[in-house]
Amino acid sequence: MEPILFVIFGAIAVGGAIMVVTRRHPMASALYLILTLFAVAALFVLRQAHFLAAIQVIVYAGAVVVLFIFVIMLINVPVHKLPVERVTGLRFLGVLAAGLLILESAVLTRRFAMPRASAVDAGSVQAVGKALFTDYLLAFEITSVLLLAAVIGAIALAKKKI
Template identity: 80%
Template sequence: MEAVLFILFGAIAVCGAIMVVTRKSPMASALYLILTLFAVAALFVLRQAHFLAAVQVIVYAGAVVVLFVFVIMLINVPEDRLPVERATTTRVLGVLAAGIFILESAVLARRFWMQKGPAAEVGTVETVGRALFTDYLLAFEITSVLLLAAVIGAIALAKRKT
């Protein structure tokens, strides 16, 4: 059962990701991105990482992609005026890099193969919270300062008079 669900959601995630980069309309790309994010969240649930799955949907699908959609809507480029995509050097290099990345992840996956059977209770709210506020407290606090800096930076940029 778990293997079937894993293959199903894995396939949805990969197909969605391919659609994100190949669609011409930016809105379609954004919607496929949501699909991919949901499929990845489902994969987290399969590994008992419920907290991670919820946060994945809240942060990425619920906030980040909403901002993408917001920008797409604000700029609102008509379909016949979208830039024409050409096979430039950067694109060819990008495809090559993607190929190397896939090979690398295959090698890594073989080395760190996940254990079969039910995963440990590592992904519950309690365990994640405890780990964040004990073992990884410094990293957690530094991240929050980093985010604060980003917020202040964004406000400073937006308020600058040109």
């Protein structure tokens, strides 16, 4: 069952990602980004990472993309003033390099082999929560400082007059 679902959700994720980078209007891109994020969340469920799947939907689709849509509506660039994309030599080279990157990952993962561990519950809320509040407590607490800095920085940058 897993291979079929993997192909379905993987195709949705890749198709959504391609639509994100090819749409002209950022609002269409943001909506396709939601599609990609949900497909990736489904892939997390396939790998038994239930906690991360929930966080993916709540934090990414629920907060980050909403932030994007807020900003798109806030600055509201008229369609005729959207940047016109032209194919230049440098840009073509960049796309070529990205294609090579994909090809390289295909070659590298073809012979990927790793010993399989005994089946343990590694992605459940219980397991991740226990790890976060014991072994990784310091990193988890520093994360809160990072988020605080991001909140203060975002307000300071976007405010008209401080």
